[in-house]
Amino acid sequence: MIVRQILLSTRLGKLVNNCLNYVQFKLYPPTCVLCNTSGHSDLDICPACVDSLARINSPCPSCGMPLEASEHSHCGSCLQLPPPFQSTHSPFYYEPPLVKLVTDFKFNNQLKMARVFAGLLRKTLADRDKPDCIIPVPLHRRRLQERGYNQSLEIARLLGKTLGIPVDYRLCQRTRHTPPQTGLDAKQRRRNMKNAFGLTAKCHYRHVAILDDVITTGNTVSELAGLLRKNGVEKVEVWSVARAVPD
Ligand SMILES: [Zn+2]
Ligand SMILES: [Zn+2]
Numbered sequence: 001m002i003v004r005q006i007l008l009s010t011r012l013g014k015l016v017n018n019c020l021n022y023v024q025f026k027l028y029p030p031t032c033v034l035c036n037t038s039g040h041s042d043l044d045i046c047p048a049c050v051d052s053l054a055r056i057n058s059p060c061p062s063c064g065m066p067l068e069a070s071e072h073s074h075c076g077s078c079l080q081l082p083p084p085f086q087s088t089h090s091p092f093y094y095e096p097p098l099v100k101l102v103t104d105f106k107f108n109n110q111l112k113m114a115r116v117f118a119g120l121l122r123k124t125l126a127d128r129d130k131p132d133c134i135i136p137v138p139l140h141r142r143r144l145q146e147r148g149y150n151q152s153l154e155i156a157r158l159l160g161k162t163l164g165i166p167v168d169y170r171l172c173q174r175t176r177h178t179p180p181q182t183g184l185d186a187k188q189r190r191r192n193m194k195n196a197f198g199l200t201a202k203c204h205y206r207h208v209a210i211l212d213d214v215i216t217t218g219n220t221v222s223e224l225a226g227l228l229r230k231n232g233v234e235k236v237e238v239w240s241v242a243r244a245v246p247d
Contacts, residue, residue: 015148033116034097043119044112050120054093056243063218064088064243083218085210085225085236091124094214094242102214102242106151114151117213117241118158125163131209131237133168134160135228137220138197140174155241156211165209172197172224186217193223199231207235215243 031038032046043050058067060075063083067075092098105113136152144150153169160167175198184192208228210221215238225236 030115033101033113043123044116045119053098053120054095055091056093056245059088059090061087064090064215064238064240066245083222083225084229085221085238088215088238088240088243089121089125089128090215090238090240090243091120092242094216094244098242105213106147109148111149111154114154114158117155118162120241121155121159121239122162125159125239129207130163130165131207131235132205133166134209134211134239135168135172135224137210137212137224138169138172138174140177142177151213152211155213159211159239168205168208170200171203172227173200189217189219193219195223196220197224197227199227203228203231203233205233207237208233209237209239212238212240215240217244 030044032049033044034049034052035046037046056064056066059065060067060071060078062074062078062085065075065077094102101110101113101116104110105117134156136150136156139147139150139152150169153167156167156169159165174196176196178192178196205228210224210228212221215221221238221240225238228236
């Protein structure tokens with residue numbers, strides 16, 4: 001543990017640590033990340049624990065929010081102002097125990113969670129039109145250096161490999177270092193993300209899936225989807241493991 005902490009204090013150390021994590025999850029048999037039982041195909045989470053995760057049963061096909069009893073095809077806000085993406089696939093509520101798994105993944109170097117999240121998404125993404133590529137939400141260079149990896153890219157790589165969809169992590173970049181959205185009100189969050197992304201090359205895709213680990217307000221994926229739509233992409237889907245739903 002101490003060795004890991006020392007390793008994590010340098011950039012090279014982070015790289016070594018990521019390699020160790022990689023070797024670790026390649027060598028050891030899958031173990032459920034929630035209850036520690038072993039041997040569950042390659043999912044790292046057992047069927048009972050998957051069943052214990054809170055699933056969004058009737059989501060709005062556009063934004064992924066649970067539909068109210070009075071809402072039928074789409075939620076009221078999507079009918080009023082359709083988002084720049086056509087569909088959202090985000091199967092779970094962002095609540096415990098997923099919150100702990102996502103926090104471990106993002107802030108405690110638990111890279112093995114990428115395999116858990118890619119596995120959970122893969123199981124629920126069957127029978128869809130394949131997008132031309134998966135675009136993981138980019139991190140700003142500074143945050144990438146702090147963390148050592150982009151959690152959305154790690155999920156996208158594994159998911160792209162199993163679904164046979166290329167991953168493009170170079171086309172979009174974060175042009176502004178934005179403060180974390182936590183603690184900001186709705187208006188501030190929208191302003192915080194305004195023009196946060198740019199393209200590094202001409203976009204030739206017609207259909208893409210943006211991948212984020214968790215959708216909180218939707219401002220990040222909306223901003224990125226809007227940029228892609230302005231640059232000729234006709235269909236944008238949003239994929240994430242979980243989405244936050246306000247009470
Ligand atoms: Zn389990
Ligand atoms: Zn909606």
